[in-house]
Amino acid sequence: MLKVALLILVLVLIYRYVVGSRRARSNGGRDGVVSPEKMVTCAHCHLHIPEGEALGGEGGHYCCDEHRQLGSS
Numbered sequence: 001m002l003k004v005a006l007l008i009l010v011l012v013l014i015y016r017y018v019v020g021s022r023r024a025r026s027n028g029g030r031d032g033v034v035s036p037e038k039m040v041t042c043a044h045c046h047l048h049i050p051e052g053e054a055l056g057g058e059g060g061h062y063c064c065d066e067h068r069q070l071g072s073s
Contacts, residue, residue, distance in 0.1 A: 043072035 016023035037050040043060035044067035056059035 044070055
């Protein structure tokens with residue numbers, strides 16, 4: 001009985017290794033890793049925010065519409 005349990009354990013470990021290496025190759029070795037986004041500074045209050053969330057304006061980037069209307073300080 002112990003030999004059967006050991007054999008099953010070895011087979012499970014081999015299966016997990018094969019599936020894990022296949023998954024790593026399919027996504028370039030990155031398991032859910034997201035690239036960091038560039039941070040920009042609000043031209044009015046100097047708050048650092050991700051570039052994707054920033055609002056563009058004449059004076060640069062802004063954290064909200066109110067600061068964009070007020071302009072850079």
